[in-house]
Amino acid sequence: MKKVALFGAGRIGRIHAANLAAMPGIELTAVSDPMAANAAALAQEHGARVDSIEAIFADKSIDAVVIGSPTTTHSDLITRAAQAGKHIFCEKPVDLSAERAQACAAVVAQNGVACMIGFQRRFDPTFNEAKTRLDRGDIGNPEMLVITSRDPGAPPVEYIQQSGGIFRDMLIHDFDVFRWILCGDGDKAAWLSATGSCLTDPAIGQAGDFDCTAVTIKTVKGRLCQINTTRRAAYGYDQRFEVIGSKGMLQCGNHKPSEVTQATAQGTSHDNPEAFFLQRYAAAYRLEIEHFFTVLQKGGTFRTTVQDGVDAQVLADAAAKSAATNQIITFN
Amino acid sequence: MKKVALFGAGRIGRIHAANLAAMPGIELTAVSDPMAANAAALAQEHGARVDSIEAIFADKSIDAVVIGSPTTTHSDLITRAAQAGKHIFCEKPVDLSAERAQACAAVVAQNGVACMIGFQRRFDPTFNEAKTRLDRGDIGNPEMLVITSRDPGAPPVEYIQQSGGIFRDMLIHDFDVFRWILCGDGDKAAWLSATGSCLTDPAIGQAGDFDCTAVTIKTVKGRLCQINTTRRAAYGYDQRFEVIGSKGMLQCGNHKPSEVTQATAQGTSHDNPEAFFLQRYAAAYRLEIEHFFTVLQKGGTFRTTVQDGVDAQVLADAAAKSAATNQIITFN
Amino acid sequence: MKKVALFGAGRIGRIHAANLAAMPGIELTAVSDPMAANAAALAQEHGARVDSIEAIFADKSIDAVVIGSPTTTHSDLITRAAQAGKHIFCEKPVDLSAERAQACAAVVAQNGVACMIGFQRRFDPTFNEAKTRLDRGDIGNPEMLVITSRDPGAPPVEYIQQSGGIFRDMLIHDFDVFRWILCGDGDKAAWLSATGSCLTDPAIGQAGDFDCTAVTIKTVKGRLCQINTTRRAAYGYDQRFEVIGSKGMLQCGNHKPSEVTQATAQGTSHDNPEAFFLQRYAAAYRLEIEHFFTVLQKGGTFRTTVQDGVDAQVLADAAAKSAATNQIITFN
């Protein structure tokens, strides 16, 4: 039986707690959150105790921690967990600074603990099926990738102000998808161009951020990736990518709540995509945490390591710089 | 906390047990199955005891029973459970004989227990969404229904020999869908024509059964329903229906394991339907058992009562008779 | 250069005239229609003369006639054309009476002329592609056929009164599709059940007809066919079929005016089917008349002969009788 502590009893923390509860051999032991009421409610629901950060790290019986607290706490908690010898599952991003993220990776390595970053899209059944087919050679050698990543609506401006900007907050997932799909053979980004606009809400612009972005990346091998993003897709959460290879294309479509088609004089319609990431990636959240504990228990390699977190952050930083300076960024 | 006993530790019993385990306020107390090893394994997995039928019915602390044992045991277990004052969730069918099914309904009524029959298709997210829209008037008054119900492959001939025949074993679900969709306003079957063939496996014909069938039902109000069925759809489990109303049509498509589309020189393809009923109706099995306990705890009406089981059985009997005699059946 | 006369300058006549005009080596010489103004307008548009039926049959230079006049004139014009030695392209049906249709076939045979019946669906690019693949063995041996044949709206009651009823007027095409798809290897109908209702317009019922029908046919080899039909599909002209074989299924979908998908907060929608048969079968009308002249000029076999017209009529008669008498019809 693995004993696990959870940092963060908010939206994403509750999802992890529910998924942990359904896993045989895993026991959620402690929950920590500065919002005491949230921590208490979640702990009670799952028969865990509420505890402080210090106490959790001092508890020798705890094997692993799941970090679902705010982004600003991630690097500190990773560092302390590594030093306490706990294995770590941490939500993306490692840190808004690529330098601090790199430092986390170093601490993790020094302490010999396992650290997985929650890039849940790699566990989405549709995206993962495409990756499996790509690796199997179904479409030959990958050449181009088009990522469509659109949120149904923007978060509050207060969130945006602390988010590190759209490239670090929202596109971090897309940069990871780029690396996962186009760089599986050791290829990497060589050239990046990014730009953005503020079209959906002036308050976002006043907060110094974009709400629509367009990024292009070229790899060392010449593969091309385009990412298009908006904070507001009126029709819902639009999460697709298509990868073109020498022998064909793989397209990942959206998931729909039902497969009903309705035909009337006004037209033939089907459901919009599932509402937002908690619906679309429900299976992915479950599968990623299962993967974490499966690797801990049976050995193997994490599908997303702390280094993947660092590498995505480097691309996010480059995109932010490209958009801010109107210049193409090249990587060594 | 509701205490529940489960009859049957086979394929469907294990599904019910897992769904019960995830429901707060429900405790699986006892498991009964003549296959002692199956019963023991399932009981251990969920912290329940193995027990005899008699002991379960004698245990006053048990509130409800879930019947997932073979069809031949259903009417007996329903009768005894009703007499013991237990609420009942029973897999379809109530009984292969409409008369015995009717007798069960009478016993249930006399003993004042609740009895729900597991027509899980009514809980499938896609089918249920169509029903919701139909009831909301999105397509006006229903006029026609086309049901496509195709299995990926036939069960063993030994099973078929004891199944009561394809109309009672397989189309029982489709007869329930017919009643659910076209008879929501009190309409009912007035006219039925059925025929069948044995095209996929001669052994099925030698067992006295069909493997492909075509049924037409006309209601008192003149609505038309066609059902097409085969035991062998080479491309998978094909479960669709479309209902045509005065203002439009609702089509229920299949569910797919992923939303990947693959385009190569050989064509553009997507996933076949989910493999079989355990995949396609996974959500439905969970939702129906939740519905059962929600109604028990909070009151309300079951979506599928024992009378629904009886009424579907009457249609199955009529279809079998029509196909055997080459005659149209009319109902009073 | 083949010289052609056209009977009928109405809707379908004008389509044939335009298609003839675009064919090299074909000259529309004469047009005949009791509505003199229609005949004159169409003749002028294509540089043809207006002429009487008698004069056309007497004109030795005319090689072939295209009959697009009302159904009631078909058998008479076929008979006279055959006797005059003209090759014949005639719109469906040959005649509302299967006996008179059979007599036409005899006259055609006696006079050694070619006679093709305009079952244009056999030339629709989608339906024809399905037939090609079926014949190629892509889905193995055909076992079941489900035909969806729904009009967007009913014709005037005056038309219905003279139409011979929905089975002869509308389902005649579907009976031909049944024969084309399921009977390609010499199989034929052995068993037929039909019923109908009047749900969309009471005036249709008062005229003695149905507006919704459900037909089942079983062949000698045990193949099953179901046809569902309505005179009113609120969402447009719905023309589909799916054929299930031992190795798979072929589905024929509708054609849409454009491939635009629109996604808004209200849902994701695409175009309804093309409006009605003149749009959906525009290519089919062109291809069937090209086929007629190609066979005349280069030899070969018509895809739809006068005997096909007779055989479809026999099924239409049987369906009308089955629905009128509430009895299953069996064929020798």
Added chain:
Amino acid sequence: MKKVALFGAGRIGRIHAANLAAMPGIELTAVSDPMAANAAALAQEHGARVDSIEAIFADKSIDAVVIGSPTTTHSDLITRAAQAGKHIFCEKPVDLSAERAQACAAVVAQNGVACMIGFQRRFDPTFNEAKTRLDRGDIGNPEMLVITSRDPGAPPVEYIQQSGGIFRDMLIHDFDVFRWILCGDGDKAAWLSATGSCLTDPAIGQAGDFDCTAVTIKTVKGRLCQINTTRRAAYGYDQRFEVIGSKGMLQCGNHKPSEVTQATAQGTSHDNPEAFFLQRYAAAYRLEIEHFFTVLQKGGTFRTTVQDGVDAQVLADAAAKSAATNQIITFN
């Protein structure tokens, strides 16, 4: 009756000739092509004469010319036609040099003739339907555009060497689509980034060209456009775009040869896109030439003027420069 001369009796010239032949009120009078045999064959087929460029421009009876000859001849023929007072329909591009294209526009204006450039995509039924809905406000204000433009295979290297490069040869259409969809309210390109690779055939790289490209454009109003292009899509001719607006999205899908879906144990597949531009844009070629003569005869504004040709060329030049210099281009 408008008299028309055609320059170019090759592939595209033959398409224009056939479309002209089907238009009432238009007479193809003369055909000119240095390949005498081609000119003779096409002229004979349509009852036209073969003639020299000089004689055509000297023939006062000729109202309009259709230029379907090689790109290198366009600006010269436009200039001479304008000076001869002929109205002009010219295939894209005006000229591979934006300066020479601008000079053509000036000559056209000075001589008061009409000049339409054949950007046929604006006449494609699907693309045009999307434009109509966008202009009608169905998705609110346009914000982003993603263009997918992929050829099934590359042209011969000899062609590529004289093509002006992929941005001028292939993406010229996409730059026009960008202007058509995102700049309908007077908006225009402000910022452009382009890059390319040679991944499908080294000979293309040796010829100094790319075979895969990625372009991003930002407009003055901040709208974003991404274009992804390859010379080799193994699954066929892939021509789609999607435009995202404040209230929704319009997606333009590919056209398929048939609407057959085939489901077997290997998967469920449908047709690949229509093979190449002659199939996909067959309707568009017909509709654009009809538009040209409709405007000539009834007045109105061309949907694509010589200035549209110039403006697309400016974007192509900028993209070529951006990709060659690894720099972002900004426009005044």
